[in-house]
Amino acid sequence: xxxxxxxxxxxxxxxxxxxxxxxxxxxxxxxxxxxxxxxxxxxxxxxxxxxxxxxxxxxxxxxxxxxxxxxxxxxxxxxxxxxxxxxxxxxxxxxxxxxxxxxxxxxxxxxxxxxxxxxxxxxxxxxxxxxxxxxxxxxxxxxxxxxxxxx
Amino acid sequence: xxxxxxxxxxxxxxxxxxxxxxxxxxxxxxxxxxxxxxxxxxxxxxxxxxxxxxxxxxxxxxxxxxxxxxxxxxxxxxxxxxxxxxxxxxxxxxxxxxxxxxxxxxxxxxxxxxxxxxxxx
Numbered sequence: 001x002x003x004x005x006x007x008x009x010x011x012x013x014x015x016x017x018x019x020x021x022x023x024x025x026x027x028x029x030x031x032x033x034x035x036x037x038x039x040x041x042x043x044x045x046x047x048x049x050x051x052x053x054x055x056x057x058x059x060x061x062x063x064x065x066x067x068x069x070x071x072x073x074x075x076x077x078x079x080x081x082x083x084x085x086x087x088x089x090x091x092x093x094x095x096x097x098x099x100x101x102x103x104x105x106x107x108x109x110x111x112x113x114x115x116x117x118x119x120x121x122x123x124x125x126x127x128x129x130x131x132x133x134x135x136x137x138x139x140x141x142x143x144x145x146x147x148x149x150x151x
Numbered sequence: 152x153x154x155x156x157x158x159x160x161x162x163x164x165x166x167x168x169x170x171x172x173x174x175x176x177x178x179x180x181x182x183x184x185x186x187x188x189x190x191x192x193x194x195x196x197x198x199x200x201x202x203x204x205x206x207x208x209x210x211x212x213x214x215x216x217x218x219x220x221x222x223x224x225x226x227x228x229x230x231x232x233x234x235x236x237x238x239x240x241x242x243x244x245x246x247x248x249x250x251x252x253x254x255x256x257x258x259x260x261x262x263x264x265x266x267x268x269x270x271x272x
Contacts, residue, residue, distance in 0.1 A: 025240070047232045053205075054229075054261045062268045064202075065209055071202040105186070108179050115176070 018063040035129040046100035053097055091147055100145050103136040165238065173232050178224035185221040188214075209272055218269055226262045229252065 012021065033041065044081075063074040074084070078094075081087040110128050114120065119128070145151050155161055192208045193200060208214060233254050241247045 012249055028154075044236065045233075047229070048236060051229050051257075054257070058264045058268070061265060065268055065272060068202050071205075105183060109183065112176060112180070139260050140155050 014025045034126065035133070036125040039107050039110070039132050042103055046104040046107075049096060049100045050104065053100075056093065056097070080149065095140070095144055095147060098147070099136070099140045102139050103132075106132045106136045166234075174227060175231050178228040181224045182221055185217060188217065188253070209269065215269060216225065216272070219266065222262050222265050222269070226258045229258055 031037075060074065063070040063077075065071075076082065077085075077090050078087055081090060093101050113128070114124075119125075177215065189208070192214075193205075200205050234251060237247050237250045239255070241250060
């Protein structure tokens with residue numbers, strides 16, 4: 001192809017001409033994903049979130065197990081906050097963690113199920129994606145009620 | 152590009168093959184089983200869920216051994232997953248290397264802390 005625009009790169013030339021060029025990360029927001037795609041990107045996002053929150057998980061493991069005094073620090077964090085973090089923030093982060101764990105686990109079981117049964121049709125992908133979202137969001141709401149003391 | 156094997160193979164560090172795929176699933180299955188084992192003990196009828204019960208669950212030697220295996224599985228699983236994220240989105244080799252090393256440090260550090268909590272009980 002003849003280059004008629006001097007220093008412009010292929011992607012910029014494409015955009016200037018009003019057609020898609022090299023993808024930028026921001027372009028991902030324009031995607032209209034099928035439900036299986038939503039489950040897939042959330043699988044990745046929930047994994048990354050748990051990776052980032054790993055010190056919080058280990059801290060919970062530490063304070064809940066080490067001694068009765070540290071266990072009291074754990075319950076106090078959810079009642080009155082801890083350090084610069086108010087209790088509602090601790091609960092919000094915990095809720096994010098609960099959702100991430102549930103979504104990641106259910107989406108992972110969906111993968112194992114697909115591997116074991118060779119379920120690779122579009123219909124199966126869509127149905128199992130709906131089931132994944134329903135189970136993970138449903139269980140998150142149940143535990144959310146417990147976390148915020150609604151019942 | 153027609154010949155991509157032997158001495159002509161283009162090495163891109165993409166971890167082709169069965170090993171990572173399988174380790175991702177084996178470590179996941181182990182963590183799922185651990186979750187189940189923990190849930191059964193937490194929900195065991197007839198005892199209140201407080202410090203005594205919770206610490207008692209992790210006091211059993213078999214539970215310590217299982218938890219230790221799960222900590223290793225978690226680190227392995229997260230390494231493969233996060234490494235895939237860097238490989239997908241970060242193209243400059245230098246930046247990617249720094250992020251991968253930081254990921255290993257992050258995971259090993261957190262795993263060490265978890266192991267310390269587990270075995271001093």
